[in-house]
Amino acid sequence: MTVRVGVIGTGMIGRDHTRRLQQVLAGAHVVALADYSFDAARAAQADLAPEATVYATGEELIAAADVDAILVTSTGSTHEAYVLAAIAAGKPCFCEKPLATTAEGAKRIVDAEVAHGTRLVQVGFMRRYDAGYRMLKEVVDTQIGTPLMVHAAHRNPSVPEAYLTPMAIHDTLIHEIDVLRWLLDDDYVSAQVVFPRASSKAHAKLRDPQVVLLETAKGVRIDVEVFVNCTYGYDIQCQVVGEEGLANLPEPMAITKRLGAELKNDILTDWKDRFVASYDVELKDFIAAAQAGTASGPSAWDGYVAAITSDACVTAQDNEGTIIPITLPTRPALYN
Numbered sequence: 050m051t052v053r054v055g056v057i058g059t060g061m062i063g064r065d066h067t068r069r070l071q072q073v074l075a076g077a078h079v080v081a082l083a084d085y086s087f088d089a090a091r092a093a094q095a096d097l098a099p100e101a102t103v104y105a106t107g108e109e110l111i112a113a114a115d116v117d118a119i120l121v122t123s124t125g126s127t128h129e130a131y132v133l134a135a136i137a138a139g140k141p142c143f144c145e146k147p148l149a150t151t152a153e154g155a156k157r158i159v160d161a162e163v164a165h166g167t168r169l170v171q172v173g174f175m176r177r178y179d180a181g182y183r184m185l186k187e188v189v190d191t192q193i194g195t196p197l198m199v200h201a202a203h204r205n206p207s208v209p210e211a212y213l214t215p216m217a218i219h220d221t222l223i224h225e226i227d228v229l230r231w232l233l234d235d236d237y238v239s240a241q242v243v244f245p246r247a248s249s250k251a252h253a254k255l256r257d258p259q260v261v262l263l264e265t266a267k268g269v270r271i272d273v274e275v276f277v278n279c280t281y282g283y284d285i286q287c288q289v290v291g292e293e294g295l296a297n298l299p300e301p302m303a304i305t306k307r308l309g310a311e312l313k314n315d316i317l318t319d320w321k322d323r324f325v326a327s328y329d330v331e332l333k334d335f336i337a338a339a340q341a342g343t344a345s346g347p348s349a350w351d352g353y354v355a356a357i358t359s360d361a362c363v364t365a366q367d368n369e370g371t372i373i374p375i376t377l378p379t380r381p382a383l384y385n
């Protein structure tokens with residue numbers, strides 16, 4: 050069965066996912082588009098999905114009889130309402146991160162899905178599908194002994210003026226929040242944030258870099274450097290230290306050059322290139338589950354836990370150096 054998909058939000062990643070569904074992956078076809086900007090939706094239709102219908106609102110798209118499944122790729126603050134509408138319509142829904150901008154909003158989605166009784170939501174935590182992270186998890190699970198510490202870094206070359214200090218948490222660190230929890234099969238119990246000397250490359254409303262310290266229920270200590278004006282490239286690092294050895298996330302494949310008396314290789318600069326393959330695999334997973342009328346992969350519960358953790362980290366930013374406890378509610382059976 051070909052899944053007929055409606056895409057809400059045709060900005061950068063909405064267009065990229067539409068391209069994936071239309072040109073790369075089998076089993077799905079984009080039949081509907083909507084964006085707050087009608088022109089943006091029309092442009093995506095012209096460039097990527099000429100046969101799709103453009104709807105004036107996301108709500109109309111969700112209700113359309115010929116739409117089997119929904120992709121929510123609009124601005125983060127709009128996700129919650131669309132995901133709730135998709136659940137109410139009983140349609141599988143892939144939602145880009147964040148699931149909701151508050152923990153309360155994410156909880157409303159969890160409650161709605163639990164009331165529905167089966168999974169319908171997949172959250173766009175694509176790193177779980179990255180080949181490098183999957184290799185790392187295999188080694189962490191089987192070879193280096195009990196994990197004790199994680200050292201990680203999330204570096205972007207630059208960010209726009211609209212990117213403010215809390216975004217380092219809910220826009221950027223949120224990937225580590227999810228993937229490290231998955232990697233360690235653990236949950237967080239506290240967060241702390243400290244700010245090193247500020248980079249002169251950051252604009253006035255952004256404190257950059259920052260170091261986030263997380264502690265897990267099993268006692269693992271995690272430090273994540275978030276540095277979003279590092280200038281030199283898009284660089285994701287992750288090292289897990291275990292009782293018997295340590296394991297590093299592999300570097301992306303790159304040609305090593307011996308040139309002009311130098312040994313060098315290029316560093317990627319764009320997240321789209323760094324995780325291009327994992328975006329393909331996560332949507333393949335979504336299509337396969339949607340064909341069966343359900344969802345798999347990162348769940349609404351994972352989105353909710355990430356939101357609770359993000360909120361604690363933002364509180365920790367506002368209270369530099371203070372350890373902020375993180376308490377999770379009981380996980381509903383749907384997510385076991």
Ligand SMILES: NC(=O)c1ccc[n+]([C@@H]2O[C@H](COP(=O)([O-])OP(=O)(O)OC[C@H]3O[C@@H](n4cnc5c(N)ncnc54)[C@H](O)[C@@H]3O)[C@@H](O)[C@H]2O)c1
Nearest residue numbers: 058059060061062084085086122123124125127145146147
């Ligand atoms: N997983 C990842 O690595 C990754 C990467 C990039 C973006 N994202 C997430 O995807 C989402 C979109 O990011 P982007 O970079 O494409 O942003 P963007 O600004 O390029 O696109 C967002 C689009 O949503 C539209 N929009 C705004 N309000 C709307 C509404 N109420 N209804 C319908 N459309 C609406 C805007 O007009 C715009 O076209 C964000 O939540 C972002 O965090 C995830």
Ligand SMILES: O[C@H]1[C@H](O)[C@@H](O)[C@H](O)[C@@H](O)[C@H]1O
Nearest residue numbers: 203205220221222224277320
């Ligand atoms: O929305 C983007 C995206 O999620 C990237 O993966 C991340 O590295 C950026 O910091 C963030 O702004």
